[in-house]
Amino acid sequence: MKLFFHFVLSNFSNTYILGPAEGGNAVIIDPGVMDIPLLNLIEDNNFYIKNILVTHNHSSHVNGIKTLKKIYDADIYSNRELPFKIDFNQIHDGDVLHIDELDVNVMNIPGHSADSMVFKINNMLFTGDVLLAGLIDKELTPYYEDLLKNNIKERIFTMDDDILVFPGHGSPTTIKAEKKFNPYLSNI
Amino acid sequence: MEKCNEYAVTGSKFCFEHLEDPESYLQETISALSDCEQLMNFKMCRGIFSDFRVPCNSMTTSKFTETIFSNVVFDEISIQLCFFDFCVFNNCSFKNVDIRYSVFAGSTFSDCEFTDSEILHVNYNGSELKAVKFHSCDLYYSSFISSIMREVSFKDCNLKKVSYSNSNRRNVEFKYSNHEEAEFDKGDMP
Numbered sequence: 001m002k003l004f005f006h007f008v009l010s011n012f013s014n015t016y017i018l019g020p021a022e023g024g025n026a027v028i029i030d031p032g033v034m035d036i037p038l039l040n041l042i043e044d045n046n047f048y049i050k051n052i053l054v055t056h057n058h059s060s061h062v063n064g065i066k067t068l069k070k071i072y073d074a075d076i077y078s079n080r081e082l083p084f085k086i087d088f089n090q091i092h093d094g095d096v097l098h099i100d101e102l103d104v105n106v107m108n109i110p111g112h113s114a115d116s117m118v119f120k121i122n123n124m125l126f127t128g129d130v131l132l133a134g135l136i137d138k139e140l141t142p143y144y145e146d147l148l149k150n151n152i153k154e155r156i157f158t159m160d161d162d163i164l165v166f167p168g169h170g171s172p173t174t175i176k177a178e179k180k181f182n183p184y185l186s187n188i
Numbered sequence: 189m190e191k192c193n194e195y196a197v198t199g200s201k202f203c204f205e206h207l208e209d210p211e212s213y214l215q216e217t218i219s220a221l222s223d224c225e226q227l228m229n230f231k232m233c234r235g236i237f238s239d240f241r242v243p244c245n246s247m248t249t250s251k252f253t254e255t256i257f258s259n260v261v262f263d264e265i266s267i268q269l270c271f272f273d274f275c276v277f278n279n280c281s282f283k284n285v286d287i288r289y290s291v292f293a294g295s296t297f298s299d300c301e302f303t304d305s306e307i308l309h310v311n312y313n314g315s316e317l318k319a320v321k322f323h324s325c326d327l328y329y330s331s332f333i334s335s336i337m338r339e340v341s342f343k344d345c346n347l348k349k350v351s352y353s354n355s356n357r358r359n360v361e362f363k364y365s366n367h368e369e370a371e372f373d374k375g376d377m378p
Contacts, residue, residue, distance in 0.1 A: 133311045170311075171329070171331060177273060177311070182313075182333075183333065
């Protein structure tokens with residue numbers, strides 16, 4: 001498998017594409033925008049976007065979907081309705097999606113938003129805005145901050161230390177690095 | 189064999205320490221690196237490289253956890269989606285490199301130089317840097333959260349959206365650099 005990332009400058013978010021090394025059906029995670037560089041990335045690697053995974057329905061993570069759907073006949077997986085009218089497959093905590101040759105384990109980790117989903121694919125964890133490198137959402141109310149921290153502690157920090165974390169904003173990280181260095185999570 | 193927690197992003201089945209003869213594997217690895225222009229989906233845990241010039245032009249989706257690099261030259265290389273977490277870099281050179289979306293979290297750098305380089309979206313969280321130079325580098329959206337810095341020089345750098353939150357800094361200079369939207373909160377800098 002090949003993993004690619006695309007930085008969406010307009011809203012500082014990350015889009016990920018996961019597909020076979022030789023090309024073919026690929027998965028895109030959080031297409032915050034559909035621009036020419038992203039299209040080139042898809043086409044240059046002979047990918048066909050067959051599935052779209054949405055970590056949560058904030059515009060910075062889904063705004064590229066309408067354009068993407070005009071180009072590719074892709075299925076959308078989201079916990080909640082998107083900000084625009086479009087058909088989607090509703091996913092829930094505990095679901096396992098069998099997408100092409102991938103098993104996608106779905107977790108609902110509320111806090112940043114009620115519909116925040118985390119996708120675990122092999123040793124990769126796509127966390128959206130649930131967990132960022134060295135950060136969590138800094139603008140939460142105390143209740144949601146506690147909820148998020150407890151969820152991270154019980155459901156993410158119990159995974160292997162060397163799971164690779166690919167967040168919706170900023171640089172990638174690992175579970176071990178977040179346990180040791182994330183100042184918002186070091187005392188949980 | 190006991191369960192191994194070390195994984196590559198994709199690719200190999202074994203980590204360095206679970207091989208029967210890790211030393212010969214290391215030599216084979218160095219030899220393989222010398223022959224390849226593009227390194228992809230490569231994995232190493234607790235390897236040791238010294239007095240070595242990385243010959244490949246690019247590294248992508250590769251992982252070098254807890255590896256030691258001494259006197260290693262990374263000049264003119266492109267590094268994307270690579271994990272150098274909890275590594276040691278001693279007297280290493282990163283000249284004219286393009287590092288994007290990669291992780292150096294928990295690593296130790298001493299007497300290292302990053303010059304004329306693109307270092308975008310790079311995670312240096314929890315790293316320890318001593319006598320390290322970043323000169324004429326673009327570090328857009330990189331992070332040094334919870335890092336420890338001693339005698340570190342950022343000169344003529346773009347530090348836009350760089351985070352130094354919760355870092356401990358002594359004798360750190362930021363000459364001729366752009367700090368727009370950089371974060372220094374909770375840091376310790378006398």
